[in-house]
Amino acid sequence: MSELTLFILRFGFLALMWVFVFAIVFALRSDLFGHYTRKNDRAGGDITLNPDAKSSPFMPPAETTAAKVPARMLVITAGAREGLEIPLEGEQLTIGRSAQSGLVIRDEYTSTNHARLQLWNGDWVIQDLGSTNGTFVNNQRVSVPTPVPLNTPVSIGSTIFELRS
Amino acid sequence: MSLLNNSTPATITEQLMLRLKVPTKLRNLEATLIVFAMAVTSAALALVDLGATGQLNPPIIGLSLGLGVIVLAMHVAQRFVARDADPLILPIVTLLNGLGIAMIHRLDLSAGLSGWQANASRQMVWTAIATVVAIVVIVVVRNHRVLQRYRYVWMLTGVVLLVLPLVPFIGVTINGARLWVNLGFVSFQPGEIAKIALALFFAGYLVTARDSLSVMGKKAFGVRWPRTKDLGPILVVWAVAMLVLIFQRDLGTSLLYFGLFLVLMYVATGRAIWFVVGGGLFGLGALIASQFLTYVHGRFAAWLDSFNQVNYEAVGGSYQLVQGLFGFASGGIIGTGLGAGHPGIVPLAESDYIMASLGEELGLVGVFAILALYLLFIARGIRIGVNGSDDFGRLLAIGLTFVIALQVFIVVGGVTRVIPVTGLTTPFLAAGGSSLVANWIIVALLLRLSDTVRHQREEVTGQ
Numbered sequence: 282m283s284e285l286t287l288f289i290l291r292f293g294f295l296a297l298m299w300v301f302v303f304a305i306v307f308a309l310r311s312d313l314f315g316h317y318t319r320k321n322d323r324a325g326g327d328i329t330l331n332p333d334a335k336s337s338p339f340m341p342p343a344e345t346t347a348a349k350v351p352a353r354m355l356v357i358t359a360g361a362r363e364g365l366e367i368p369l370e371g372e373q374l375t376i377g378r379s380a381q382s383g384l385v386i387r388d389e390y391t392s393t394n395h396a397r398l399q400l401w402n403g404d405w406v407i408q409d410l411g412s413t414n415g416t417f418v419n420n421q422r423v424s425v426p427t428p429v430p431l432n433t434p435v436s437i438g439s440t441i442f443e444l445r446s
Numbered sequence: 447m448s449l450l451n452n453s454t455p456a457t458i459t460e461q462l463m464l465r466l467k468v469p470t471k472l473r474n475l476e477a478t479l480i481v482f483a484m485a486v487t488s489a490a491l492a493l494v495d496l497g498a499t500g501q502l503n504p505p506i507i508g509l510s511l512g513l514g515v516i517v518l519a520m521h522v523a524q525r526f527v528a529r530d531a532d533p534l535i536l537p538i539v540t541l542l543n544g545l546g547i548a549m550i551h552r553l554d555l556s557a558g559l560s561g562w563q564a565n566a567s568r569q570m571v572w573t574a575i576a577t578v579v580a581i582v583v584i585v586v587v588r589n590h591r592v593l594q595r596y597r598y599v600w601m602l603t604g605v606v607l608l609v610l611p612l613v614p615f616i617g618v619t620i621n622g623a624r625l626w627v628n629l630g631f632v633s634f635q636p637g638e639i640a641k642i643a644l645a646l647f648f649a650g651y652l653v654t655a656r657d658s659l660s661v662m663g664k665k666a667f668g669v670r671w672p673r674t675k676d677l678g679p680i681l682v683v684w685a686v687a688m689l690v691l692i693f694q695r696d697l698g699t700s701l702l703y704f705g706l707f708l709v710l711m712y713v714a715t716g717r718a719i720w721f722v723v724g725g726g727l728f729g730l731g732a733l734i735a736s737q738f739l740t741y742v743h744g745r746f747a748a749w750l751d752s753f754n755q756v757n758y759e760a761v762g763g764s765y766q767l768v769q770g771l772f773g774f775a776s777g778g779i780i781g782t783g784l785g786a787g788h789p790g791i792v793p794l795a796e797s798d799y800i801m802a803s804l805g806e807e808l809g810l811v812g813v814f815a816i817l818a819l820y821l822l823f824i825a826r827g828i829r830i831g832v833n834g835s836d837d838f839g840r841l842l843a844i845g846l847t848f849v850i851a852l853q854v855f856i857v858v859g860g861v862t863r864v865i866p867v868t869g870l871t872t873p874f875l876a877a878g879g880s881s882l883v884a885n886w887i888i889v890a891l892l893l894r895l896s897d898t899v900r901h902q903r904e905e906v907t908g909q
Contacts, residue, residue, distance in 0.1 A: 287496060291783035294493055295808065297486050298815040301541060304482060305534055305822050308475060389716060393835045413837075 351403050352431055352444035360440030361388065369405070369444070374398040376437060377410070390414040390438035396423075404428045405444055407435060414438060472533040473525050479537035480521055484514045487544025490784060494552040497785020497807075505560070505567075509551060512570050513544050516577045523581045524893065527588070531893040532830060538823045539874055539889050543573055543882075545816065546875035548784070549796070549803055556790035565796050565877050572879035576886035583890035590895055594838040597650025604643035607636035608686070612693055625694055625869070637690075637699050638871075638884035641706070641849050642891075648707055649841035652714040656837075659715045683707045684727050688735075695741050697732070698856050698868025702849070704728050709848045710841055713831075749866040766793045770802035770861050781809030796877040798869065801861045816875075817858070824851045830896045843895045846888045 355367040355374070367374075367384065374383040377395040386395070392412035399406050408426040409416040416423045417436045434441050491506040517540045524531050551566035559565065587593065593600075610627050611617040618626040625635050652659070687704040690696060704724065711720040735742045741762075748757050748764035752771070757764045769792040776782065789795045789803035796803070805813045827847025834840035850873050857876075860867040871881040 287783065287786075290493060290496070291786075292780065294486075294489055294784065295780060295811050295815070297489060298808075298812060301482055301486055302815055302818045302822070304479065305538065305819075308479070308534060309822075309826075 351400055352405055352429075352446050354445040355384075355398075355442050356445050357440060357442045358434065359436075360386075360438075360442075362440070369398075369400075372400045377412075386438060386440050388438045388440070391440075395437055398429070399426070401426075401428075412437075470525075470529070472531075473521070473529060476524075476533035476536055477518075477521060479534065480517055480540055483537045483541040483544060484510065484517070486541055487513060487548060490545055490548035491551060493784040494548055494555070495785065497783055498552060498555045499785075505564075506551070509547055509566060509570055510544075513540070513547060513573065516574050517543075520577050520581055520584075523584060527585050528893055528897040530897045532826055532896040535823060535826050535889060535892060535896075538819050538826075539886075542816070542819055542823075542874035545804070546800065546872075546877070547573070549789075549800055549807075549875070550877050552785055552807070553790055553796045553803065555785070556788075568879070569877050569882075572882045575879070576882040579883055580886040580890035583887055584894055587891070587894050588898075590839055590842060590891070590898055591836060593646055593842070594650045594653065597647050600643045600647040600650065604640045604647055605686070607640035607643065608690065610636045625696055625699070635878070635880040637694075637696075638880040639887075641699075641702060642846070642884055642887055644703060645706060645710075645845040645849055646842065648710045649838055649845050652710055652841055653837045656714040659711070659717075681727075684724070684731070687728070688731050692735070692739065695739075696869055697742060697745060697866060698860070698870035701728070701856060701868065702852050702870065705852045706845060706848055709852075710845050713844050714837075714841060745866045745868075749863065752863060766799065767861070767863065767867055769793070770799050771863065773799075773802045773806035774862070777806040777809045779810050781805070781807050781812055783807060797871060798857075798876065799861060800872055800876045801858055804875070817854075820850070820854050820873075824854075826896075827892055830892055830899065834895065834899050839895050839899065843892060846891055849888060850885065 351369075353369055355369055357363055357365045357367075371383075375394065375397050376382055376384045376386060376391075377393050378385065378387055378391045379393045382394065390413075392410070392414070394410045395412040396410055396416040397408045399408060405428070406426045407416060407418060407423060407429050409423045418427050418429055419433050420436075421427075429435055429444055431446055432443050434443055488506075488510040491510050492502060495502050495506055517536065521536060524536075547566055547569050550569050551564070554560065554564040554566050561567065611625050613627075616627050618628045625637055627634060627636055683704060687700040690700040690703065708721055708724040711724070712718065732742070736746045737743065744760065744762055748760070748762075748767060751757055752764040752768050754764075758768060759765070773787070773789055773792055776787065781787070784807050787803075787806040789806050792799045792802055801813070801816075804816060808815075824847050827843055827850070831840045831843035831847065834843055853870050853873050856865065856868055856870050857872045859865040860870075871878045873881070873885045
């Protein structure tokens with residue numbers, strides 16, 4: 282085998298190794314280069330609103346004949362994103378560290394799927410999804426789905442929010 | 447089903463989570479990439495033969511087919527017991543293992559070894575054993591949280607394995623380091639297995655201890671120091687690392703254990719002060735050791751002043767390091783080509799100095815490709831840790847990943863004269879049975895973690 286053929290084969294082998302590396306990179310490209318819900322990953326906790334996950338088609342529509350007017354706004358009163366106001370549009374909002382949550386809270390004390398706010402007969406009800414550090418309504422740990430009155434502090438990890446009309 | 451929204455999954459991690467929608471897609475991706483890795487390995491073996499002997503010889507068929515069969519067995523096992531495991535880890539490890547075998551085969555050719563005398567044949571047998579162990583781990587360990595229960599058993603196992611080489615009659619000293627155990631029919635390095643036991647123990651221990659460890663202490667010199675009573679565990683691990691350094695004469699292993707503990711402390715508590723305290727303690731210990739232990743002193747001198755004639759000619763001096771550097775230098779950017787260099791000149795070229803051999807024949811471009819493979823492996827491991835749904839799983843994934851990462855850093859850093867040379871093996875590449883078995887167990891545990899993470903998600907969200 283001639284020197285030139287061997288040289289080309291060797292060069293081709295180096296190229297092949299890099300093709301393999303880039304095949305792997307291509308397979309996880311969106312993981313490496315980010316996704317819009319992960320854009321503002323920062324130290325010290327982060328909160329993102331995930332518009333896709335807010336409402337679920339599997340949930341039955343809320344009773345529209347309810348006399349009470351449900352809260353329309355979730356306001357974060359303490360935590361990394363203090364002051365953020367989130368309109369409550371769908372019938373439910375999931376909260377957790379997972380990127381698929383409606384409200385993504387990233388801090389040490391939040392579980393992957395932490396809690397769920399659900400519209401139930403015109404009331405917003407919060408349900409803890411088996412989180413490690415718990416969900417607190419008015420400083421009471423929630424063990425069963427609990428209605429959240431307006432202007433009452435709800436704390437998840439180091440974040441506290443209230444519902445406003 | 448509330449959390450499975452209708453939007454298209456954007457990242458691979460999210461795709462992995464949507465198991466119900468894509469039951470076999472991940473495994474098919476894995477199979478494709480494994481075949482690709484096998485093709486690259488076969489090409490490497492063929493080029494080694496062409497470069498060194500000018501013709502293709504029968505042994506390379508056995509080597510490439512053997513690796514293929516072994517890895518595909520692992521892949522099939524995953525189809526049954528870990529269908530949602532990460533699809534990229536196994537192909538990366540396959541290629542690293544395959545490149546290692548190709549390089550060891552190349553060194554066999556230059557040393558004139560063949561048949562069962564050849565290191566490559568033994569490496570292949572060890573790969574088979576390691577993969578079987580990995581399959582057993584992935585089949586037996588169905589839920590990683592069970593491992594947390596036995597954290598003190600892991601501690602005991604780790605410590606026993608660490609001191610085993612010091613036991614008279616079965617402990618053997620090779621190249622100045624007392625790390626081997628010889629049972630007559632087989633000799634192995636128990637420290638390699640100990641690192642997994644210790645990673646399991648550290649993760650299990652820190653899950654329960656993290657709260658007390660992250661309590662703030664008094665403020666002094668502008669930094670909040672941890673409370674004195676919390677320093678206990680770090681001092682114990684430091685003492686163990688120092689004992690390893692003094693009695694087994696192995697700087698690399700002691701650095702690995704201690705570094706692993708510091709990383710997990712930091713991940714568990716989020717307080718960088720542990721790095722400062724621990725790094726300071728280790729630096730102090732290493733400095734004192736370098737003054738009083740001739741072995742460590744020699745290693746430091748060979749590192750700082752490698753090209754000095756005195757160090758170069760000293761027993762255990764810088765001869766090997768300098769030859770390795772010459773190898774890298776003669777490789778240049780694209781290398782001499784597989785089979786065309788002289789990597790056999792460096793002592794232990796097939797184990798400790800395999801990076802120098804690869805650097806000589808594949809050049810900077812090839813070495814960077816190998817480092818990129820390690821980087822991708824480590825990135826996957828950390829991703830599994832970040833995505834974990836329980837604290838033990840998270841810490842364990844990070845810990846196991848860092849065992850590999852620290853080894854790569856310590857070995858490549860040593861060979862390229864960034865840090866003093868130590869006696870660790872390059873994961874997956876270097877010839878050595880104990881190291882292969884240990885690293886394949888780490889692979890199995892990471893695959894298991896990446897699989898259970900998604901099962902737990904379903905338990906929580908799949909209503």
